[in-house]
Amino acid sequence: MKLINLKTLGRIAITGLIASVLPMSVNAKDTVKVGVVSFLTGPAAGPFGTPAKQGAEIVIDAINSGTMPAPYNTKGFAGATMNPIFSDESGGGTKQVGLFRDFVQKQNVDAMIGYISSGNCMAIGPVADEVKMLTIFSTCGTERLYEEKLRSHVFRTQGNAVGDSLAAAKYIADEYFKGKVSTSDKMYTGINQNYAWGQDSYKFFKLGMAQYMPSAVGSTKPQFPKLFSGQYGSEISALSLDKAKIVHTSFWNGDFEAFMLQALVRGFFQKKILVSSVGGSGVDSLDKKFPDGVIMGTRGNVGLIVRNDTTPLNKWFIDSYKKRYGAYPLGPSYQYARAVMLYKIGMDKAAKAAGKFPTQDQVIAAMKGVTFESFADTIEMKRGDGHQAVHSIAYGVTKYNKAKGEPGIEKVIKYSASCIYPPAGAISQKWVESGMPGRKCN
């Protein structure tokens, strides 16, 4: 072969290469491709993954068509239509990391949204930074995500487990402990799934109890069954034998319903006070059977707790969700919707600042540290160097609403973000152990 031919070939190849790489970063785009990951199979699909996906769908469709109420009433994401690709979150962290890489490298997505399991978030976080992919976690709760290391490309619109657990402890101190004196009444134990979320939740519940109720004693045998084990016969026995009256749980997904049903059969709730930090999403599926008197949170002002809130955005969300899917939106629906909203805010803000379709770095800069109105509360991206959200968290006590024929909640107390989250830059555990300096409670 003659030399000249090789040269020509080389030139063509290089031109082609440049041509194929350059336009991506310059031209405005009509669509943005976003991977939306939630549990579509397995125990977490029904009560979590599916409502999450549906919540995201409603908001994405509304933004794409410009029909969402203010302040989200402009069309599209920096003018572009979002093209979501829904994907299953089940299978464990290692598998999810592989899929995440596929999303980025094979599907060439513009951003990733979602992830319910803390285990998956811990696995994806470092990889997202490594491959430089803007990723908005919507639901997962482990505080280790940002306290281990600051993340450059990862945002989270959901407050971490610290707030959920501290709010639970404070609620018990404020409401339940009034006038309680006997030792067993003051003892507490827990049943939590044996992974990041469950472990962290119980850890901070314990730390919180030590601060708010120094006289309360933790059991020596809290239970940590495997995630998705679905069978809790022995665990319920062990908890029943335990003197502790308060049982903390951060169970979510099908595990929560399974636990509730198995415990119900065995008269568990006649003797114990259950404190559930995420159970809100399971109340509807058990409906009438769900016991009254369970101390219940929903990880923020979402789902069950804000069902009667009448802010326009919330009302719109509940109405359109009910119209489309024939059910109330659950906590995860709100959480996924929120993550999509942050992406819109970031895109629009960055586009405005840049005067053209924004690059990923511009979007990240725009999202950092923003405060935005969610459905029934305000989300502040004020922790983890502006990447991690804090918000108020509410707890109440379940009480079936006979008049409406649907589950209800009473005695709701809302704790402001400054009351339950450490200040920016602090390490949660140290902060709680040192007496939570500087907290402001309402």
Place this chain on the structure above:
Amino acid sequence: MFKGILKEQTIQVGIGFVFIVVLLGTFILPEWMSNNFMYGLSRGLAVLGLMILWRTNLVSFGHALYYGFGAYAVAMAQKYLGVTDVFLRIIIAITAAGILGFVLGFILRRYREIFFAMLSLAFSMVLYGLLAKAEFLGSTDGMSISPSTMFGFELGRFGLFYFIGFVVILSLIFAHAYLRSSLGHLTTAIMDNEIRVEYLGYSVEKAIHIKYVISACLAGGAGGLMAAALGQVDPDSMVLWSVSGELVFVTIMAGLGNILAPFVGAIFFEFIRTYAYEFAPQAWQMIIGGTLLAIIFFLPGGLWSLFQKINPFKKEKK
């Protein structure tokens, strides 16, 4: 032991294959494909380990024990010692798995057939039980692995790919040297007739033990490389019995004919998985299960037997 080994055709073809895969993966193909090649090469090491065992008709239904142990060794070394150097990582993974294999080998070398398979399974599940429940070992979340370095510099994906290729070539050479030696053939002899081997003055158990440790080292190395390539380890995708089952499956799919087969098979497996997962997310297990049955029924020699039919380098037997 290694005399003249580079002149052997198997090794030349093997090195050529790895070079082509690495070049394809780093220069020509899109990155997601190169990921599949990288995972395939890594997992192929564990499959090679299983294949070597299988040549004595020992099938381990718990080889994920070493695969996971190697991976977790890398994770632990990072967590407690801050080791991210890729050379140290692979050495740690291989050594850890090798030591474990050496210790358990004293027990396992006495077992054959289904008992060997079951005891391997039991050991792997013991490790699984520990990892899944112990918080300081990451429980079911596992641990994330930071990107590898080499002499203090970030290695990058391509660098890691080259490194994996390098390790695979070394393993091919070692495995071939072992299998072509009398010691390697001795294990085929053991499969044929254990009594005779004893009467020839060699301890059958010792020969199996050696083989077992080699196999464990390969699986451990695979786990270490996989951990580095994926950036994550967790018990469900590294140690659970179904992972062992997958490894055995790839071994059968690849065929026992050649030391290169495990790598071809493992890469093939990664691609089936990626595509099955993409196009039929709720049927990918069915596709893999169906492939497995199809291979068993219609291609008992594995994928390698297809290559042999069209192999231009095929050695003529007199």
Place this chain on the structure above:
Amino acid sequence: MQFLITVLLDGLIYASYLFIVSLGLTITFGVMKILNVAHGGFFAWGAYLASISIIYLGDNEYNSFLYYFAIFLSAIIVGLFFGYIIERFILRKMYNEDIHLIVLATFGLFWILEDLILHVFGVDPLMPYYPAMELGGIELGGIFQGVYSLTLAGLAIIVAFICWYFLKKTKYGKVLQSVIFDREVSVSMGINVTKVYLITFIIGGMLGALGGAYIAPTISVSPGFAIDVVVMSFAVVVIGGMGSVPGALIGSLIVGLVRAFAVHQAPILELFIIYAIMAIVLIIKPEGLFAPPKPRKI
């Protein structure tokens, strides 16, 4: 005391459940020398079929007697249908193959059965709690136990008795034992081994499905939940002795009680200890605690 009673009860309930599931596995192994990974598929299918039947019956407030009818019918249907297809069209063609290949084939079948569930029953977890809810709880040793769960022990006893009676007292049972003891000799004695294999596999499958169907009302039935059951019943069968019926009984009791004790005293060891026992038994007595007798072959 209270503690002891509770651990014992928990252990017994769990053991009963394990026994029903692993009995099918051990019989299949004893007769056919097949370690059937697809047993987990039978288990899952039994659970799912029973679940949707129970949910249908419960939602429409049928007589609660029908729940139990549905449970047994589900087990029989699953066992017959998949048992026949798998034995007749796949395993029968493989009896001369290497034992490991057969295990691998059943592993592939397990994967297929698992994914079929997603397509037939959907991805959401099912909770057919009606029977358990109806029977409620009873106070034993100071704490409430679910009555339905306690009936598991009853079922296990009945199953064990039927099995014993069948093997020891019926003609067909003797035929089966001779096949277990020595296949070649049985063939030469004019026993239709092909038929024996088919029936055995179907019965084994039914027992696996019965385990799933009966436990369904007390758990959350969701995709992938059978994967732990497979290896757990392997452990039971190995501990007791592969192919031995009394072995399956002892194996389940050991695993059930030890696990219950671990959950109460050292939850972190819950999984670890089961497989540690499995390994120890294999090391000390590879044939299992109750190894079935072997013909002497020279």
Place this chain on the structure above:
Amino acid sequence: MAINEILKTTNLQKSFSGIIAAEDINISVKEGEIIGIIGANGAGKTVFVNMITGYLKPTSGTIEFKGNNITGIKPREATHIGVCRSFQVSQVFMSMTVKQNLMIAMSLAKKSGSQLLKPIDDEILSKECDKILKQYNIIKQKDLIVSTLSQGMRKLLDIAMAVVGEPKILLLDEPTSGVSVEEKFGIMDIVISALKKSGTTVLFVEHDMEIVERYVDRVMAFYQGQIICDAPPKQALKDKKVIQYVLG
């Protein structure tokens, strides 16, 4: 201990769950002797060979090799000290070639372990191997898989594999059974002359009295687990008991 005594057994006994397979076996073998062991089927000949070579552990009694007690040693230890054997049914590696079989045997016979790490087709050893194959007249079949060979060929290979270990004492269990009549003497000529050259002591179990007469120095006749006659062949074959229980 007698001069040159290489093997001695004292009151050797073996029983299987109560059934006696061998008892009161007292023999003494001198270095370089060639001994024929005869007896009807089930007389205990193979049990005896199995005990000497460590395949079976005697129920009682002792075995001494060069004055050392070797009762109940393992087969591979027996091989190490120089007690080797061949088998009634040839024990060879069926899925390997003739040459690979012998190469493995030769690699294992080398005292240094390094030969094991060399390729199985190692050049130097390969030449030696061909020499032996030629000697045993199976060179033409060297690349055939053993399972395709005739019984006689396998037998030769089996013996060759035992001989390359350079044993001090070699026990051959029916070396000519399954071998055609024409081949028999050929095989025995090859084997015995080779062994005589190296001064190896040989005990062989044999049914063919012609062969016994032709090659052995001494005959041991077994009946119901006991030795009923231990004498030179001419004398033994005329012994009444031998005629009645063994030959008759």
